Amino acid sequence: MTRQIFEGKPVVVYFFAAWCTSCQVGAQEIAKYYDETGKSFNVLMVDVDSQESNSQLVSFQQEFGRPGWYIAMGPEMAKKDNVQYLDTKYVLDKNGIIRWEGLASDYATMKSVLSQALGA
Numbered sequence: 001m002t003r004q005i006f007e008g009k010p011v012v013v014y015f016f017a018a019w020c021t022s023c024q025v026g027a028q029e030i031a032k033y034y035d036e037t038g039k040s041f042n043v044l045m046v047d048v049d050s051q052e053s054n055s056q057l058v059s060f061q062q063e064f065g066r067p068g069w070y071i072a073m074g075p076e077m078a079k080k081d082n083v084q085y086l087d088t089k090y091v092l093d094k095n096g097i098i099r100w101e102g103l104a105s106d107y108a109t110m111k112s113v114l115s116q117a118l119g120a
Helices: 002-006 021-036 054-064 075-080 106-120
Strands: 011-016 040-047 070-073 090-091 098-102
Touching: 011 021, 021 054, 021 075, 040 054, 040 075, 040 098, 054 070, 090 106, 098 106
Parallel strands: 011 040, 040 070
Antiparallel strands: 011 090, 090 098
16 A cells, blocks of 8 residues: 555655754755645655654644655664664655655755656
8 A cells, every 4th residue: 555655756755853953944845845846746754753742743744744745653664774863864766766865954955856856
């Protein structure tokens, strides 16, 4: 089921914590380009703080992200993928190939990376 949801569109996998200021800024920059492109990519937000509640995650999504974004609790996923910093993002193309990984939260970088993944 999950594979079908993401199939055919680029995906931003975003490791965050709701209390993290740089994560809030990073989500807003992704959201800005998401809106500009007409929601032409998916976003999977992976929360790495196991102490956060579902209501905190929903609040983060409503304030900094978008309603169509997916949320997963992922402290174990972060460990498995050796994510060392909050605000880490992976951009996968429509075939699921990682095209970029980084910490940049600025709009110019996110637009450049995502436009390449979209083939724009």
